[in-house]
Amino acid sequence: MDIIKSSFKHYERLHLNGEIDLHNSSVLRETLLSILNAEQHVLVDFSELQYIDSSGIAALVESFNVAKKQSLEFKILGACGSPLQVLELTRLVSVFPMVDSETCL
Amino acid sequence: MSTINKTDTPAKTVIETAGMDAHYGERQVLHDINLSVGEGEIMVIMGGSGSGKSTLLKHLLGLQRPSAGSIELLGQDICGLSRKQMLALRRNMGVAFQGGALLSSMTVGDNVKLPLRENTKLDENTISIMARLKLELMNLAGFEDLMPSELSGGMLKRAGLARAVIMDPKVLFFDEPSAGLDPVTSVELDELILQLRAALNMTMVIVTHELESAFKIADRITVLFDGKIAAIGTVEEIKQSSDERIQNLIKRKPRDKSVDADAYLQRLTAGGRK
Numbered sequence: 001m002d003i004i005k006s007s008f009k010h011y012e013r014l015h016l017n018g019e020i021d022l023h024n025s026s027v028l029r030e031t032l033l034s035i036l037n038a039e040q041h042v043l044v045d046f047s048e049l050q051y052i053d054s055s056g057i058a059a060l061v062e063s064f065n066v067a068k069k070q071s072l073e074f075k076i077l078g079a080c081g082s083p084l085q086v087l088e089l090t091r092l093v094s095v096f097p098m099v100d101s102e103t104c105l
Numbered sequence: 106m107s108t109i110n111k112t113d114t115p116a117k118t119v120i121e122t123a124g125m126d127a128h129y130g131e132r133q134v135l136h137d138i139n140l141s142v143g144e145g146e147i148m149v150i151m152g153g154s155g156s157g158k159s160t161l162l163k164h165l166l167g168l169q170r171p172s173a174g175s176i177e178l179l180g181q182d183i184c185g186l187s188r189k190q191m192l193a194l195r196r197n198m199g200v201a202f203q204g205g206a207l208l209s210s211m212t213v214g215d216n217v218k219l220p221l222r223e224n225t226k227l228d229e230n231t232i233s234i235m236a237r238l239k240l241e242l243m244n245l246a247g248f249e250d251l252m253p254s255e256l257s258g259g260m261l262k263r264a265g266l267a268r269a270v271i272m273d274p275k276v277l278f279f280d281e282p283s284a285g286l287d288p289v290t291s292v293e294l295d296e297l298i299l300q301l302r303a304a305l306n307m308t309m310v311i312v313t314h315e316l317e318s319a320f321k322i323a324d325r326i327t328v329l330f331d332g333k334i335a336a337i338g339t340v341e342e343i344k345q346s347s348d349e350r351i352q353n354l355i356k357r358k359p360r361d362k363s364v365d366a367d368a369y370l371q372r373l374t375a376g377g378r379k
Contacts, residue, residue: 022225022272029231053273053305055227058234085304090238 003031009105011043011073020049020056029059036066036074043105047078052086064096075099117144118177119276119308120165125174127160127332134160135332138174145306147298149319152329153354158312159280161329165310166200166278167191179275196224199274201266203281207253214240214249217268224272239267242297259286263294270301276308277301283315295321316355320344328354 001024004015012035020028035042044060046052060076067074075097079087087093099105120142127135135157142148150158163169164176167183176183179197186194207216217236221227227235240246243263253261262285269277282298283291295318301307313319319326319340326343328335330350336343343351352358 022227025231026227029228054235054238054271055225055231055273057238058231061234061238062230082304082306085300089300089304090242 001027003028005031008043008102010041011075011105012040013043013045013077015045015047016049018049019051020059021051021053022055025053025055025059028056029062032059032063033066036063036070036072039070039072041073042067043073043075043077045077046083047080049079049083050081052083054086054090057086057090057092060096061092073097075105077102077105118142119144119146119179120148120310121177122165122171123175125164125171125176127157127164127169128172129160133172133332135164135171138334140327140334140337142308142310144308145302146324147302147309147311147322149323149326150310150312150329151314151316151319151326151354152335156329157332158329160332162278162280162310162312166198167195196272197275199269199272199277201262201269201277201279201282203262203284206265207261207268209253211253212249213245213251213253213256213264216253216264217249217271220268220271235271236267239271240264243267244293259290262286263290266294266297270307273305274307276310279309279311281313281315282311283313283318291315291318294318298322316357 001020002017004017006013006015014031016028032042042063064074077099078101079098087096118141120140122138122140125135125138126133138161150161152158160169164171165178167178170184178194181194183191183194207213208219211219214236217239218232221232221235237246237249240249243266245260245263245267248256248260248264253264256264262282266279269279282294286294298309298311299322302309311322323340325337325339327337328343328351335348336346336351338346344355346352
């Protein structure tokens with residue numbers, strides 16, 4: 001998994017590439033929590049993410065909860081394929097704010 | 106063996122047995138089992154009681170060693186693995202036993218979290234959310250702090266499944282998912298099995314007696330009789346099999362109980378006074 005950080009509008013954008021699983025989900029968790037700790041809004045770009053397991057989903061859930069408590073924005077961009085199916089299976093599509101493309105922001 | 110031609114076999118093989126025999130003492134219980142299951146495939150094992158389904162499952166799990174032949178799982182010959190190597194391989198396998206097989210001294214939540222605590226260094230917050238996600242999936246939200254003795258049979262089974270998939274295994278083995286469940290829960294479990302496969306591309310081997318469930322979830326079905334593979338095929342191929350035993354199984358026709366008088370008398374009196 002690669003995590004590429006960049007700025008987009010008022011968000012700190014995390015571009016995820018590859019696969020997130022038990023071996024690397026803690027890196028995603030730490031990255032997300034450190035951005036929120038710096039009180040920045042988060043945009044998690046799923047457009048090139050091929051796979052995410054429950055540990056990756058748990059990192060997103062925990063971070064989203066922190067964001068909510070701090071009144072920070074936390075959005076998921078461009079989810080498709082298997083990662084979208086995982087979000088649907090876990091019914092988190094109705095929890096996370098999801099956006100299809102940058103133009104929606 | 107009237108083997109039906111395999112169709113739609115996925116490209117990457119996850120489980121493969123070749124010429125596998127199994128014995129309990131001198132009694133041979135599996136004969137020349139040649140089976141292959143592809144990545145993301147749901148293979149259902151069917152057959153009457155005593156046909157060898159559970160024995161086959163135990164061998165695929167590496168709990169018993171075959172007396173002949175080989176078993177490959179995720180590209181590794183499990184008969185040649187050391188205990189440590191087998192433990193490492195098992196991290197990619199989930200097993201849901203018929204009764205749930207939860208540890209009675211732990212809460213439901215701790216049972217579900219156990220594989221993560223034993224096999225990973227994940228943060229406890231992550232572990233808790235993962236367990237709750239799986240309990241939600243199994244319709245067991247809010248039961249985390251109960252003891253297994255406080256759950257019904259169907260709930261135990263679902264909690265066992267939650268534990269089996271907590272690490273999102275590449276391969277899931279499931280013994281009689283629908284047995285003992287009410288019809289609605291049984292249908293929900295079938296849906297869940299299909300969703301898990303779709304979302305996580307999980308390969309599944311499911312032993313079941315339930316025809317309706319098997320026909321709904323299977324990509325292919327293996328039918329066992331007397332420890333031998335009678336047929337392997339898609340649902341349609343199995344339904345159209347010309348094998349009378351398979352048709353009897355599908356139509357739930359009782360086994361032929363006619364008696365060969367000499368053989369029967371021999372069985373009753375063998376070893377007695379000459």
